[in-house]
Amino acid sequence: xxxxxxxxxxxxxxxxxxxxxxxxxxxxxxxxxxxxxxxxxxxxxxxxxxxxxxxxxxxxxxxxxxxxxxxxxxxxxxxxxxxxxxxxxxxxxxxxxxxxxxxxxxxxxxxxxxxxxxxxxxxxxxxxxxxxxxxxxxxxxxxxxxxxxxxxxxxxxxxxxxxxxxxxxxxxxxxxxxxxxxxxxxxxxxxxxxxxxxxxxxxxxxxxxxxxxxxxxxxxxxxxxxxxxxxxxxxxxxxxxxxxxxxxxxxxxxxxxxxxxx
Amino acid sequence: xxxxxxxxxxxxxxxxxxxxxxxxxxxxxxxxxxxxxxxxxxxxxxxxxxxxxxxxxxxxxxxxxxxxxxxxxx
Numbered sequence: 001x002x003x004x005x006x007x008x009x010x011x012x013x014x015x016x017x018x019x020x021x022x023x024x025x026x027x028x029x030x031x032x033x034x035x036x037x038x039x040x041x042x043x044x045x046x047x048x049x050x051x052x053x054x055x056x057x058x059x060x061x062x063x064x065x066x067x068x069x070x071x072x073x074x075x076x077x078x079x080x081x082x083x084x085x086x087x088x089x090x091x092x093x094x095x096x097x098x099x100x101x102x103x104x105x106x107x108x109x110x111x112x113x114x115x116x117x118x119x120x121x122x123x124x125x126x127x128x129x130x131x132x133x134x135x136x137x138x139x140x141x142x143x144x145x146x147x148x149x150x151x152x153x154x155x156x157x158x159x160x161x162x163x164x165x166x167x168x169x170x171x172x173x174x175x176x177x178x179x180x181x182x183x184x185x186x187x188x189x190x191x192x193x194x195x196x197x198x199x200x201x202x203x204x205x206x207x208x209x210x211x212x213x214x215x216x217x218x219x220x221x222x223x224x225x226x227x228x229x230x231x232x233x234x235x236x237x238x239x240x241x242x243x244x245x246x247x248x249x250x251x252x253x254x255x256x257x258x259x260x261x262x
Numbered sequence: 263x264x265x266x267x268x269x270x271x272x273x274x275x276x277x278x279x280x281x282x283x284x285x286x287x288x289x290x291x292x293x294x295x296x297x298x299x300x301x302x303x304x305x306x307x308x309x310x311x312x313x314x315x316x317x318x319x320x321x322x323x324x325x326x327x328x329x330x331x332x333x334x335x336x
Contacts, residue, residue: 047297054300
């Protein structure tokens with residue numbers, strides 16, 4: 001099964017499953033950018049704030065490219081980006097609230113951005129042509145996010161017990177919902193695997209554990225000790241909640257709606 | 263946490279000389295790479311490098327930012 005997948009040729013449930021995958025990746029990138037932007041002025045140094053700003057721009061660019069894939073479904077990406085209610089957002093659960101401290105930002109860089117990259121690698125290797133052509137550039141940009149994440153995670157792991165404790169707690173709280181999301185094996189996820197759009201959830205989880213395990217161990221976090229946990233909303237492919245209202249106002253651009261000219 | 267000054271050099275095209283474009287404060291080489299790439303991103307650089315200021319050996323000046331290296335200051 002190597003031929004390019006044509007959206008118009010898909011049956012209704014498979015088409016819905018592919019749309020769900022695109023939306024959850026796009027929304028996660030959009031919210032990841034929001035969470036980086038929360039720290040533009042609160043990062044430990046000017047250079048780190050500039051890096052957070054740049055990473056926020058990267059994430060929003062990635063989100064824009066992913067939303068644009070909805071054109072293949074005959075949908076207007078602008079409407080999806082700017083007009084959906086809170087309850088329709090499908091970003092990964094750990095991005096629902098602002099990271100409370102810099103240690104949580106660093107944990108998010110490693111495990112949330114890391115899980116997104118693993119999911120995108122699976123998507124890029126599949127039969128959906130827009131993913132095959134657009135996602136590799138995103139992953140190349142993510143290499144710099146990964147470098148910063150590793151350096152900071154390692155540094156905090158070697159810092160004070162307080163820093164290590166905050167880092168560990170943040171990491172531990174993020175892992176179960178991310179493993180649930182990455183390892184999804186519900187009907188929609190299985191359809192994506194059957195169609196060759198992405199890899200099985202179990203393989204993605206294994207790749208994620210391999211990618212982050214050695215680094216997390218430096219903060220005494222054993223990634224293999226964590227299992228998927230939490231409730232599951234099969235409509236959106238994430239847990240039952242949604243991002244906080246303030247973040248979604250920013251994501252949609254609600255406050256400047258009257259100025260929207262696109 | 264201790265930080266170091268890294269000087270940033272870049273060139274726009276393969277044949278151009280490396281030019282000093284600025285500096286960043288960073289924890290280590292890895293963060294210096296990221297900070298430099300993310301801070302000095304106004305050009306589509308062909309190549310960018312960073313070098314820790316303390317690794318630069320002054321040749322003919324006894325003043326300026328690199329002179330301290332000759333006195334053993336990091």
